[in-house]
Amino acid sequence: MNRDLRLSWTDVRDRIQARIFDRTYAPGDKLPKDDEIAEDFGCARSTVQRAMQDLSQSGIVERRRKGGTTVRADPVTRATVDIPITRREVEERGCKYDYQLIRREMEIAPKSVLARFGMKVPISLLHIEALHLADNRPYILEDRWVCTTTVPEIMNVDLAQKSANEWLVRNKPFSRCDMSFYATKASHDVAAQLDTELGDALLVIERTTWIGSEPITTVQAVTSPGYQLFTQG
Amino acid sequence: MNRDLRLSWTDVRDRIQARIFDRTYAPGDKLPKDDEIAEDFGCARSTVQRAMQDLSQSGIVERRRKGGTTVRADPVTRATVDIPITRREVEERGCKYDYQLIRREMEIAPKSVLARFGMKVPISLLHIEALHLADNRPYILEDRWVCTTTVPEIMNVDLAQKSANEWLVRNKPFSRCDMSFYATKASHDVAAQLDTELGDALLVIERTTWIGSEPITTVQAVTSPGYQLFTQG
DNA sequence: AAGTGGTCTAGACCACCTT
DNA sequence: AGGTGGTCTAGACCACTTG
Numbered sequence: 001m002n003r004d005l006r007l008s009w010t011d012v013r014d015r016i017q018a019r020i021f022d023r024t025y026a027p028g029d030k031l032p033k034d035d036e037i038a039e040d041f042g043c044a045r046s047t048v049q050r051a052m053q054d055l056s057q058s059g060i061v062e063r064r065r066k067g068g069t070t071v072r073a074d075p076v077t078r079a080t081v082d083i084p085i086t087r088r089e090v091e092e093r094g095c096k097y098d099y100q101l102i103r104r105e106m107e108i109a110p111k112s113v114l115a116r117f118g119m120k121v122p123i124s125l126l127h128i129e130a131l132h133l134a135d136n137r138p139y140i141l142e143d144r145w146v147c148t149t150t151v152p153e154i155m156n157v158d159l160a161q162k163s164a165n166e167w168l169v170r171n172k173p174f175s176r177c178d179m180s181f182y183a184t185k186a187s188h189d190v191a192a193q194l195d196t197e198l199g200d201a202l203l204v205i206e207r208t209t210w211i212g213s214e215p216i217t218t219v220q221a222v223t224s225p226g227y228q229l230f231t232q233g
Numbered sequence: 234m235n236r237d238l239r240l241s242w243t244d245v246r247d248r249i250q251a252r253i254f255d256r257t258y259a260p261g262d263k264l265p266k267d268d269e270i271a272e273d274f275g276c277a278r279s280t281v282q283r284a285m286q287d288l289s290q291s292g293i294v295e296r297r298r299k300g301g302t303t304v305r306a307d308p309v310t311r312a313t314v315d316i317p318i319t320r321r322e323v324e325e326r327g328c329k330y331d332y333q334l335i336r337r338e339m340e341i342a343p344k345s346v347l348a349r350f351g352m353k354v355p356i357s358l359l360h361i362e363a364l365h366l367a368d369n370r371p372y373i374l375e376d377r378w379v380c381t382t383t384v385p386e387i388m389n390v391d392l393a394q395k396s397a398n399e400w401l402v403r404n405k406p407f408s409r410c411d412m413s414f415y416a417t418k419a420s421h422d423v424a425a426q427l428d429t430e431l432g433d434a435l436l437v438i439e440r441t442t443w444i445g446s447e448p449i450t451t452v453q454a455v456t457s458p459g460y461q462l463f464t465q466g
Numbered sequence: 467a468a469g470t471g472g473t474c475t476a477g478a479c480c481a482c483c484t485t
Numbered sequence: 486a487g488g489t490g491g492t493c494t495a496g497a498c499c500a501c502t503t504g
Contacts, residue, residue, distance in 0.1 A: 045476090079316070203414065203416040241493085
C-alpha cells in the first residue's frame, strides 16, 4: 500500500463533510455504512469510525446501531463556551483582580433556588454574595448558594480572602453542570453594587453543579454592562 | 485474560477522573504516561488514549507530545450550546411558528458588520431584517447581512416565505462559526417590533459564519423578554 | 536526540436497535 | 434475528516538543 496515499481520519472527515456540503448527501439522507466508506477510501474501518465520531459530535450526522448514519435533517449550530475562574478571566485581560465578600449566611433557600437543584423540601444552605472587580471597577456580582451537606468543608474556608468560585472549582470538581444565559434589568441593589445605572441591561450566567446526584452549588453571576460571552473554536 | 474484568474506555476515564477528584492527581500535576496507565489497568494503550481524549476534550487535562498529560491547573467550566433553526425551536415548544420579512435590500455594510467578518473595505451586502413569531407573538428579531459574493444564490430565494436562517443552514453549511451572547436594552424600534417595553433587557445572540475563509453571513438575533439559553448535557 | 502522545491497521467480539 | 455502529487489542510507525 502506498504510504503517501494513506488517509488520516481528518481527511476522511473532511471528504465526507464536503459531500454533505455539496449535497451529495443531503439533510436526512442515509450515508453508506462504515465498511463501505472504508473500502471506498481504502482505509481501515476504525479510521472511518474516528471521522464519524467527530462529525457526530459536531452535530452534523446522527449515528444509530443498526440504523446507520444519517445527515441531520435539522442541523443545529453547536458551539462550546469556556467559563474560566473569574480571577483568571480578569487577569488574562491584563487587569488587576480584586474580590469582596458582601454576605455569608446560612439561610433557608427560596423555592427558585431549590428548583435549580431539583429539590422540593426547603433546607438551609450557605448563601454567599460577592463582588469581583477588574481594575477597581465592579466586574461580576455573584449570588451563590452552596449545599453544606455535600460540601461541609466550605464552612471552614475563609471566603473573605478567596472566592467560593475559586475554592470550589479547585477543591470540589463536579460531574454535572447545567448553565443558562439570559438578560436582566439592573435592580436598585444590583445597580448600586455594580456601580451602574438602574435599568441597565445585564447578562446573567447561571450555573448549577452536582457531584453524582448530590448538589454542590448554584450561582447567578450578574455581569457588568457590556459584558460579552464568546464561544470557543 | 478474564473477560469480565475487561475495562472499557469509559471505565478508565472515570477512574482517572476519580483520582483527579480525590486529588491523587492535583491540579498542575503530571499524570503517568499512557503506557504505564495501560499496564496498571491491564488494558491496551489505545483504550487509555480514548479515555484521555475525552478528558482532554472536557478541559480536565491537557496533553502534549513529549510533554505528557497534566491536570489543568486552572480548570475551566466547558459547556456546549445548541442553536437550532428558529422554526424548529418554536415548534418544539409546541407553539405555532410564523415568520415575517421586514426588509431586504442591498446596502453598504457599516464598519461594525465588516469587523465581524474581519474585513476592512466597505462592500455591498444583502441586508435582511425579519421577525420570528411563536403563537402570534414576537419571538426573535433578526438583523442579518449575507455576503452575496459567497452566496449569490440567496438573491433568487423568496425570503418572504422562508427565513434566510433556514435556507442558509440547509443549503450553505459553514466550516466555521463564531458566536457571542450579550444583553441589550430595547431601543424604540426594537421594542415596537418585539411588542415590548422601551428599555427592556434582551438577550442577543450574535453569529458569524464562514465557509473556508469566505464569509457567509452574520446575524444579530434579538430575543424577546425572558428568553433563556441553556447548555446541553 | 529521544520521549510521549497521535494515528493507522486488521481482526475480533459486543451491544444496541430495527425489522 | 440480523445488521450496523461501538469498542478492544496488539503492534507499528509518525509527529510534535522538550531537554
